[in-house]
Amino acid sequence: MNGPTALNEVSPARATTHFNRPARLLHWGMALAIFTMLFIGIGMVASLSLRPILVSLHRPLGIAILLLVNVRLFNRLWRRPPSLPADLPSAQILAAKASHWLLYVLMFAMPLIGWSMVSASGFPVVMFGGFALPPIAPHDATVYAVLRAAHTWLALLLFVTVLMHLAAALFHAWVRRDGVFAGMARGPRVGGQSARGGMDESGEPPPPM
């Protein structure tokens, strides 16, 4: 355990260069799940014929995202993440930190709002095979209307934030080539040295070349 850390602290000394394996698995698995959810959500409201099957996928996948983001936040706060490159402009550091926090907020908010919204509609929050979650909001038309609008607008915000996150990741990978993308894309190479020159997952600094 390393103790809690702020998201993306910039501390070049004794920094790790790669996210740990659980963080990488959760990142790519949840990226796929969230992208899928956004398109399932749009499909649900756009196609009457596909709606039943898409709704039956949307609810359990959304609740799976809610469960996984708890694990992910725990891992994120207790295992030291790689530090950002020391030469990254402060505006980009701020944008990275703010967008990462926003993504965490939305990963919690979207499933919780979806669950509350179905609760407020008065219908059971069915997951699969007749198993239903308990309602977490009162059966109320006004509450439903507010949550329904919030689910749409926050989905749009999530989509835009994910696209900006993707653009920033590719900027690091293809333009700056500073090792930030590699820190999430793969584990540390034994005997290799990162573009950021920090330690690998084991906590050891890279060996001299």
Ligand code: HEM
């Ligand atoms: C990360 C999680 C989630 C994402 C990204 C997401 C995304 C979306 C999107 C993009 C839409 C279409 C919105 C529109 O066009 O107005 C939608 C609709 C919907 N979502 Fe979610 N959702 C999530 C979680 C959930 C959960 C957990 C539930 C319920 C347990 C849920 C229930 C619904 C329902 C019922 C609709 C359609 C409402 C209607 O047709 O009137 N969502 N969702």
